[in-house]
Amino acid sequence: MLGYRPRRRDLFLEALLHRSFLPITDGTWTSNERLEFLGDAILNFLVADHLYRSMPDQEEGELTKLRSRLVNRRILAQRSRALGLNTVLLLSASAAQSLDSGSESIVADAFESVIGAIYLDGGLEEAREFVDRTLLSAVDLTSVAALDDNYKSALLEYAQSRSLGIPRYNVLKEEGPEHDRRFTIEVTLGSDPYGIGSGRSKKDAEQAAAAQALEKIHKELPLSTEPPISNVP
Template sequence: MVDEVTERGVARRDVESLVGMPVGDLDLYEHALRHRSLFRGLTTDGTESNERLEFLGDAVLGTIVADVLYRRFPDRAEGLLTRTRATLVNGKALAGYAEALGLGPLILMSENMDSSEGRSNQTILADAFEAIVGAVYLDLGFSAARRFVTDVLDRCVDLEEAAADRSNHKSRLLEHVQGLGLDQPTYEVVSEEGPSHDRWFTVAAVVAGERLGEGEDRSKKGAEQAAAREALATLRDREKAEA
């Protein structure tokens, strides 16, 4: 069977390999792959490149990632979910997804852009990935777009790591020491200085009877968080040295 190819040379086989499923309107995917450099110097109405599909794909992608995070992490607060989504859909992340998929060689661009390493340009890759998401959504519907995006996330991202609450160092230390089979950490006040309205606390984080980190802050809770951060760093440094 002869592979279908668009006028600009986009092959159905390549697109279906890229998105991981059969597609319908091949011309739509060609549109998603057209970088604006193709039309430089030409009179156009601004719709010939992939920028409109990029706009749509950005919105679809954000919705899918939000949905994935909401369902996957029912115990995480809104602020953490928002920060995690931002990490997963920023330009660097999107370019990484595009590179993992091998999207660069398929992008249609001018010879000048191609010779200027346009196929490895992070912005061009990120924009093309969003445009492909938009194309899948228009061609096959939201469920297919969700399948495509979640497959990419499963391939490229450790969601548990991405959604870790890095601001709560005590929780992270607790999870880490429990994973090592140790008792939960305790916190000891090393010193408490200053007048009542301007106290300064120094607290030690103790793991398995050993002080592994100290932290200072105007509040006891803040000092505990700082101590937990230092203790976790100490444990990880030891593990690396022993590896």
């Protein structure tokens, strides 16, 4: 299933154990939340490293948007289901029903927790091989880069659906000569900062900031809630 032979099977049992299953256990088991936390950090690093090396001409703002597209819950859920992780997760009946109804969070988190387990079991290079094989090689980066996304619209839709008002974009820095300006912009919801992005135009910097904000929101939302991601597969 994973294309990886575990040394410590207990890590992979933990990676597949959703917190909803804990009340059914004898109290000695651990949910996959800690492994998901670790796997999320490793996944972001490995994707960032891959993009940095494979796209030397892309600006930081574009790399940020590409990474956000590649690690969003929708894609991770697709890759998780392609591996069949949804069929072996340990869940409560209600969580299983949510999964059958198309919930992306549970299976996306499982993908990240498996990455965390592989890292602890086999090291960074084994985790890199898994991410390369199951995610990066399975996604056409050229097509992803060419997507006409609109993170600002997605963030606005999310903010309005939660009565948070209109996202505000504030210029933090303007640097460089007139022919090669770089802008750094922060987006806030209410009084809270949610993301910072940079680019060669204010528009690009705002999109990068909105992409980072949506990435943050994904991590803070309850399992059953998903913010809209416009034009992201």
